[in-house]
Amino acid sequence: LPSQVSDVYEKILSRSKNQSWTRIILQIILAATRPLTLDEANVALALAIRKNEPESHSKLKLELWLGKNFKSTVMNLCGLFVSVYDSKLSFIHQTAREFLMDSEPEGTWKGRFNMAQSHRPLSQSCIFYLSLPDIDARIKSTGSTEYPFLAYAAVNWPLHFVSQNAADANAMRIQARTLCNATGHQINFWAPYYFEVYPNNKLEDWHFEEWKVWPDLTIASYLGLYEAVEDILSKDKLCVNLATEKGQTPLVSAITQGHESVVKLLLENGANIEARNRPGWTTLSLAAEVGQEVVTELLLKEGANIEAQDRFSQTPLSIAAQIGQEAVVELLLKEGADIEAQDHQGWTPLSIAVYKGQEAVVELLLKEGADIEAQDHQGWTPLSLAAEIGQEVVVELLLKRGANIEVRDSDGQTPLSLAARYRKEAIVELLLKRGANIEAHDYEGRTPLSLAARYGEEAIVELLLMEGADIEAQDYEGRTPLSLAAQNGHDAVIELLLKEGAE
Template identity: 35%
Template sequence: MSRIIDDIFGNKCEQVVQRVRSSANPVSPSDAQDGLFAACTLSCDVCAGAMLQAGAATEARDSEHYTPLVRAAQRGGVKVVKLLLEWDCQVNNPGGQQSNTALHMAAAEGYLDCCQVLIAAGATVNAQNAQEDTALILASLHGHLPIVRYLLQHAASIRKRGYHERTALHCAAEGGHLSLCRYLLSCNASLEEEDTFGNTPLINAAERGVTELLALLLGHGCDVNRMSHSAATALHYAAQHGAVNCCKVLLEAGAEIDAQDIRRFTPLMMSALNGHLEVVRLLLEFKGNVSMAAYNRRTALHLAAERGKRECCELLLDAGACIDAQDGLGCTPLHVALMKGQVQVMQFLIASGADMNRRPDNGNSLMHIAAIGGSEQCCSLLWKRGCDINDRNSDGNTPLYCAVKNKQVKTAKFLMEAGCDINVQGIHGMTALNEAALINHTLLLQTLLLQGADPSIPDDAGTLPLWFVVDHASQENVLLVLAAGRSFQSRSTLNPTATPTNPVELAAQKRQYQLLDWMLAVYGEEAANCLRQYLPALEQTHSESELKTLGKMVRSPQSLLRCCRLGIRRVVRGDSVSTPNVLKSLTLPQMLKSYVGLHDLVSEFKLSQSLPSGS
């Protein structure tokens, strides 16, 4: 920053003037221009005049594309504005990203004196910026009543539309400016104009929640039941935002209490959804219908339950809401509360007599739903009430499977610790472990295996958990499944475009040499023989060098040490040999125990993870 700019920001006006007058060290054109914008920002007419004398251009642009006049009007520097106009600044030149004129900026910021000077200089009163807003609209939005009066006195159009087709009255109502709205109405502003969304000023006022403003607009005869393009009325918006006094004013003015918007939501549903207890109470006092259903057949009780609004649920039940009403999927309020883990609402509804045996269309029990919702507390409470942790839904799936499928680690752990049957096969013969492998979820895989899940159970297509994780090329998950010590000999028909493959063949097919090497290390000669027999099938898809690489891996018999490891692991195959207690119980030297537990492969994996990319 140059010295003269420092002087301007330091309010050293005399030094700035002297510097301009001095011929010994003339001000550069760039410094003069920067100095003019600095003076406009600070509303310093002395420094601005000096910069103009130093050659600053009146129509230049700063980094935000403002002209000096627009910047001065934004800051309310009326003296600078007058000065610039005397230097023949173009009064209607827009600036900034929104292409506001100086009049726009002065009106938006509330500088009446600047507006007066600009209009006197020929500013176009109804000019529109990039968003089509006029100075009157901006002044109305920000509540500057004196400027609105002045603009209307100087031919500003009260019906002109701006951003999203809003009029000045829309903006004043949106801002909650009561006195300004009263003045605009006295100037014959239209009550029923609609913006882009079909909102009238009454709807904007209801959304703002200003009771006096609603009363004012209703007193001038606006339509209390006028709908937006989403079919929502002012009462919908007031109820949604919890404006109980506004709701009362609207209801007393004849608002339709059970009006339904485009989603068939009523005001009662909107207030229940957002937990506005006093609004719910008011609407019920005015006989709002608690049994009406939205587009998905959910009632106000469904919505309150889903959001955990227990007190609203209590009011709705007292008013006659059906506790077991079913939505489009057959879910009751209890079901949706469980799905969202709303413990207090769940307990309240059960205590109030909700049917614990009713199921949605997919046949999920309460335990299924709680498991999917991910609330360990809900699962625990249901278990204590006697709910079956091994129940099956319409697809034959257990709560554990559903928890895994929805990646709910906490509820999956709870169900396993509660003693659920971990190896049940459900839809398509999938176990919880198969599903965890399919979705490639490391933590769930690890937890299931440590709890005794059997990795040797294929699904109906013959697909093992190992096949899934190899298909994902997930090294960590492959190690987890390998550590469980089960056979790989099951061929999957999951891919209809390829011949059935077991995990070893799949790894060779996908060129996953690291995974293939690990499976050879774990399964020994059994895997090596499988790979040798599979090599001819790869001749059409693999290059000669790739086939040589695969051939080298099985050229010699597997080592005696690997065969010993396989033998030991087969002896203890009833348990996961990755479990520390199992390894500890083996009567073997510690080094061999580590080898049996695949610590060599784990170390190799950790080393590969720590190496820089491309190593």
């Protein structure tokens, strides 16, 4: 920052008569996930300056600043360093935040803040607030409007807890663990707010009614609360592999959210690295699916089976390829994953990536030597799949890499035949431009035009005719495109073929 700006900020903050409170309110503004309203900040500051939890919400209310008094208090503490707009508290300018976080500390305020320290006050405020013994009963009778800090605290307490310094988190481990108690009263009023913001966050069990029956360790692991997890395990190691009806273990919960330190802690305490959830996914498959590269590497180092198959015979590599997790695919290949592993359909990781249109993964797999002509149980190659599903960019890529444009599946159909049959006009056009045989017969003698007519694909019939397809081509039963269209009641195709001279 320009020295004159720093000097101004230093003077503004140095005027405070209570620099301890000023520091706390600045930390609150720094760490908040969004600008807090004055009412929210009022509660947050009142709780952050306490040495212990208030006895009740009723008593806490007596400690709050009344009405406009809080705004005046903030301005007295921080001066023009902060602003209040639309009843929300923020820094006067982005340079104010930069001043506090400057890499070259100077004076009392410049560069004297960091994010880990700044999360501590809000962690305490959120957890103290959610731990109030009388708050849940009051919400049921009065609604949440009386509790301005409830929604923020409920949604953000895990983030502030895990983002603070380890020593600060350790000091609040018991309260954090209590909030994770599925049978306790606190979870009933913070979890619904949390689920409203994170309604479908990578877990099959992810809705409140089922989450209420999760073991405490699973909840703490999901939220990444290392100290709470450590505390639970110190008292009961046997719970480390407790699973829900859907196979959700503490380890699975931590993996899906990428909580590396918690994953490591659970493994050190005997978590089953090969535990499977209901779809038959192992922990490594889950890490691959959600793209947790660091966790994937950790699991491999701990001996996870790199070729473990789920109920569809898909390996972690296949799953990562399907979702498009390029970095995880690269890591698994580096660690020796079978690049040609087939699932229950005979699809390789390349086939799966092609079918899902994961262009970057397709390129990576081809670069690493994946078989471009690998055939599944129907005889479909990656090019066949791309043509059938309509992945134009991937078709182009495969052709550039030398894929056989005339490859036949178990029915004798070429990629052009498949594209014609499945209404993929752009693919038909592309394959014809690349020299595909417009008269290729399948094992019933049907040409691409016959197939398009049989399935009523008017636009493709028109395109093939424009490109010179034989309008009188007969299959092995003597059926022409016209007779196939008539046999299946495709009036528009019949009219088009007659117009073009079909007999």
